[in-house]
Amino acid sequence: xxxxxxxxxxxxxxxxxxxxxxxxxxxxxxxxxxxxxxxxxxxxxxxxxxxxxxxxxxxxxxxxxxxxxxxxxxxxxxxxxxxxxxxxxxxxxxxxxxxxxxxxxxxxxxxxxxxxxxxxxxxxxxxxxxxxxxxxxxxxxxxxxxxxxxxxxxxxxxxxxxxxxxxxxxxxxxxxxxxxxxxxxxxxxxxxxxxxxxxxxxxxxxxxxxxxxxxxxxxxxxxxxxxxxxxxxxxxxxxxxxxxxxxxxxxxxxxxxxxxxxxxxxxxxxxxxxxxxxxxxxxxxxxxxxxxxxxxxxxxxxxxxxxxxxxxxxxxxxxxxxxxxxxxxxxxxxxxxxxxxxxxxxxxxxxxxxxxxxxxxxxxxxxxxxxxxxxxxxxxxxxxxxxxxxxxxxxxxxxxxxxxxxxxxxxxx
Amino acid sequence: xxxxxxxxxxxxxxxxxxxxxxxxxxxxxxxxxxxxxxxxxxxxxxxxxxxxxxxxxxxxxxxxxxxxxxxxxxxxxxxxxxxxxxxxxxxxxxxxxxxxxxxxxxxxxxxxxxxxxxxxxxxxxxxxxxxxxxxxxxxxxxx
Numbered sequence: 001x002x003x004x005x006x007x008x009x010x011x012x013x014x015x016x017x018x019x020x021x022x023x024x025x026x027x028x029x030x031x032x033x034x035x036x037x038x039x040x041x042x043x044x045x046x047x048x049x050x051x052x053x054x055x056x057x058x059x060x061x062x063x064x065x066x067x068x069x070x071x072x073x074x075x076x077x078x079x080x081x082x083x084x085x086x087x088x089x090x091x092x093x094x095x096x097x098x099x100x101x102x103x104x105x106x107x108x109x110x111x112x113x114x115x116x117x118x119x120x121x122x123x124x125x126x127x128x129x130x131x132x133x134x135x136x137x138x139x140x141x142x143x144x145x146x147x148x149x150x151x152x153x154x155x156x157x158x159x160x161x162x163x164x165x166x167x168x169x170x171x172x173x174x175x176x177x178x179x180x181x182x183x184x185x186x187x188x189x190x191x192x193x194x195x196x197x198x199x200x201x202x203x204x205x206x207x208x209x210x211x212x213x214x215x216x217x218x219x220x221x222x223x224x225x226x227x228x229x230x231x232x233x234x235x236x237x238x239x240x241x242x243x244x245x246x247x248x249x250x251x252x253x254x255x256x257x258x259x260x261x262x263x264x265x266x267x268x269x270x271x272x273x274x275x276x277x278x279x280x281x282x283x284x285x286x287x288x289x290x291x292x293x294x295x296x297x298x299x300x301x302x303x304x305x306x307x308x309x310x311x312x313x314x315x316x317x318x319x320x321x322x323x324x325x326x327x328x329x330x331x332x333x334x335x336x337x338x339x340x341x342x343x344x345x346x347x348x349x350x351x352x353x354x355x356x357x358x359x360x361x362x363x364x365x366x367x368x369x370x371x372x373x374x375x376x377x378x379x380x381x382x383x384x385x386x387x388x389x390x391x392x393x394x395x396x397x398x399x400x401x402x403x404x405x406x407x408x409x410x411x412x413x
Numbered sequence: 414x415x416x417x418x419x420x421x422x423x424x425x426x427x428x429x430x431x432x433x434x435x436x437x438x439x440x441x442x443x444x445x446x447x448x449x450x451x452x453x454x455x456x457x458x459x460x461x462x463x464x465x466x467x468x469x470x471x472x473x474x475x476x477x478x479x480x481x482x483x484x485x486x487x488x489x490x491x492x493x494x495x496x497x498x499x500x501x502x503x504x505x506x507x508x509x510x511x512x513x514x515x516x517x518x519x520x521x522x523x524x525x526x527x528x529x530x531x532x533x534x535x536x537x538x539x540x541x542x543x544x545x546x547x548x549x550x551x552x553x554x555x556x
Contacts, residue, residue, distance in 0.1 A: 026437070349491035351470040359437050367469045381490060382469065410441065411492060 008393075011310075014302070015391050017042040028361025031396045031403075036181050036209060036340050036387030037365055038231045042298050045235055048291040060286055061260055061277070071286060078289040079276070085296050086226065087217045088243055092275040095242040095249070096284050100208040101131040103227035103242035104175070106279060107204055108135035110252035111173060111225075118144035121170040123201075125150040125158055125187075126377060127180045130370040132206040136175055145172070152377065156183035156332035163192065167199045173224075174203045178210035182369040182385065183332030184315075184340030186210075193222050202248065208232055212389070213311060213338055215304045218243055230288060235295030239288035242279070249275050256281040307390050311339040314388040318397045325404060331383055339388035342369075345404065348411050350382045356407045357384075362400055420512055423504050424520035431524040440525060444496035451499035452506075454486040465540050470494040472541060476548035482507050483549050497526070497538050505545055513549035518542060 015021050018040045023030045032040065058067035060075050076091070083091040097103045116122065122136050126149055140147040148166045151159040158176075174196050179186050193203045202224035207216060212233040218226050225248070230239035244252075254261055254272050258281035263271040272278050299307070318341060322328050327346040345353055354366035367382040368375045375382055386400065434440050454463070458475040465472040470491030477484050485502045489495040504520065505513050521527060521538070 349470055349494075351491040352493045355493050356441070359441070381471070410438065411445070 011391065011393060015393075017044065017298075018391055019043065019046070021391060025361040025363070026359050028399075031360075031362040031399050033386040033388065033392065033396070033400065034363045034365050035389040035392075036232075036385065038237070039212060039234050039389050040391070041234055041236065041295070044294045044298055045291050048294040049236060049287055052287040052290050056290075057287070059283055071290075074290050075284070075286050078293050081293045081296055082241055085216075085300075086241075086243060087219050089219060090246060093243055093246055093249065095244065095276050095279045096289055097240040097242050098238050098285060099229040099231070099240035100206060100227045101240075103240050104132050104204070104206060105135045106242055106255040107225050107227070107244065108139045108175075110255050110279075111204075111248065112139035112143050112145070114252050116140075116143040116145050116172045119170065120145040120172045121148050121166075121168065122146075123148045123150060123163075123166050123171050123174045125163075125176050126152045126373050127156070127158070127183060127185065127371065128175070128177055128373075129181050129206065129208070130372070131208075132175055132177055132204075133373070146170075149373075150176075152183075152185075152374070155334060156180065156185050156374075157334045158185075158187055158192075160188075160191075164195065167196065167201065169199075171199070171201050174201055175206065176203065177206040177208075178216075179213070179338045179340075180332065180334075180371075180374075181209050181340070182342055182371040182374050182383065183334065184337040184342065184387075185332055185334035186336040186338055188336075189223070190221055197222065202245075209338060209340070212299065212307075214308060224248055230292045230295065233292075233295055234298055235292040236285075236288040239285045239292055246275065249279070254278050254281065258282045260284075302390065310390040311388055314392050314394070314397065315339040315341065317394055318386065318388070318400070321397060321401045322404075325401070327408065328404075331378055331380070340385060341387075342383040342385045344380065344383055345408060345411075348407065350384045352411055353384045353404075353407050356410055357400075357403050360399075360403045360406065362403050364400075420504060420508055420516045424518070427500065427504065428520050428523045437525075441493065441496075444500065444526075445492055446496075447499040447503070448492050448496035449499075451488070451495060451502060452484070452486040454488045458486070459488065465537055465544050469537075472498055472537065474498070474541065474544050474548070476545070476552065478510075478552045481509055481553075483510055483513055483552050485545060485548075498541055501538070501542060501545065505549075510549040510552045514546055 020040050056071050058071045060072040079091045079094045082094045088094060097106060122140055122145060124133060124136050137147055150163045150166055153159050176187060176192060178189050189205055196203045204225035205223045207226050207228040211228040224245050226243040228241050231237040261273050261278050261281045263273050329344050331342040350366035354364055357364050365385040369385055431440060434443060454473050454475045459473045463473045463475055465474055470489055472489045472494060474487045485506045487498045487502060489498060
């Protein structure tokens with residue numbers, strides 16, 4: 001069989017796993033190019049959620065009854081599954097949170113309480129999502145520390161010379177994104193970690209945009225923290241992961257307090273439990289953790305070789321097509337890029353483009369993408385962002401290009 | 414004279430005008446035409462405090478009272494948003510503060526633009542209307 005036909009048939013089969021992809025929006029078949037915001041969920045994940053609430057629902061860690069025992073086992077299996085997915089050393093280095101944002105807030109709050117004092121510095125970068133920006137800004141302000149921001153170049157890559165200048169003995173931690181959500185830049189995180197470690201500085205990686213698009217191996221990267229969300233990797237909303245090296249997590253104080261995270265509570269004082277429960281106060285998102293296993297299995301069944309090839313093919317096709325159009329200005333020209341493209345059409349406001357494309361059934365992201373410092377750098381109000389997943393098709397990109405032509409015609413460019 | 418009817422008369426005219434166009438494309442084209450009729454706010458009034466909060470696209474709104482009636486001028490960096498504010502301005506501008514405060518903008522739904530009224534729509538049409546009514550209130554709507 002012709003290779004192209006084989007791939008097309010394969011993609012059609014994959015698409016059938018995602019019920020939402022069959023929807024019509026405004027009388028057009030849905031073209032979903034907002035995968036950097038959230039990915040859709042395959043039937044396997046939906047089934048796992050329904051199965052959990054239909055047959056297994058129970059609270060964990062305390063009950064002696066059968067359901068509680070079963071579910072506690074499954075929840076801890078989910079932790080082990082995530083450990084092996086990112087190749088962490090121990091499953092107690094995997095902390096379940098409600099998403100990347102909470103993972104970073106936890107790390108910023110607890111790490112800085114233990115390791116950051118007056119006069120210290122924390123380094124982030126200009127391309128960070130607000131979720132990897134504001135928690136550090138707050139932590140620095142609380143600890144009377146200084147936040148240093150590494151510049152980006154005009155092509156949207158980290159200015160590594162500036163980064164090196166910032167590595168002083170005052171720096172207690174570097175927080176950097178693996179992939180920029182607004183520019184698509186894939187950062188050289190391994191190199192950054194190596195250089196930071198050479199100066200004795202730990203590194204936190206915001207992996208929200210990377211986790212579903214390339215194999216992440218935390219031991220090979222040697223990162224000290226890695227944060228990501230379930231919903232951006234075909235799993236449910238409401239679940240995220242903070243991976244942290246045991247040596248840091250052990251020393252960090254709890255983030256929130258309540259049920260599950262204690263050793264002993266008396267009216268005088270409380271002693272806290274061991275990892276990972278020390279950081280999981282209250283009832284965790286049990287059903288979401290269990291359904292996340294189905295998402296990981298789905299990704300593993302497809303394999304990252306397939307995912308990376310497929311997404312590269314889509315982004316390169318879209319870039320080529322966009323380049324044939326006049327009046328398109330793209331933002332972010334990194335050599336190593338993720339399946340994300342940010343652009344503007346002439347002087348058309350991204351909001352206007354988004355509204356017209358939506359009328360054509362095409363879902364894109366418009367605005368500053370929670371990276372206002374990036375927009376300030378380019379002196380623009382925002383961009384239109386398209387972001388792909390393996391289930392997108394060449395035909396959808398063609399429909400999107402026709403959509404762009406219509407936007408230009410309607411808004412008279 | 415209490416003339417909220419004139420507000421509704423304008424709304425009915427607008428509904429009639431939009432009803433001549435069947436598909437969304439023509440409706441949006443009309444909205445874009447509307448954007449050109451908006452009395453544009455003077456640059457000196459494009460201040461932080463005249464910005465309507467809650468809009469992804471920027472909207473500046475200013476109100477002036479002449480002979481007891483409120484007149485709006487505005488601008489936006491997005492053309493569809495500008496069309497929406499022009500539409501609302503055409504309905505409310507030139508009326509007394511009381512009339513503006515009491516006005517019920519049923520026409521937006523009737524025109525088929527109600528999608529812009531949902532809270533997550535970043536153009537903040539709701540916020541614009543609220544601000545217009547606030548201006549009317551501070552211009553003497555409590556009289």
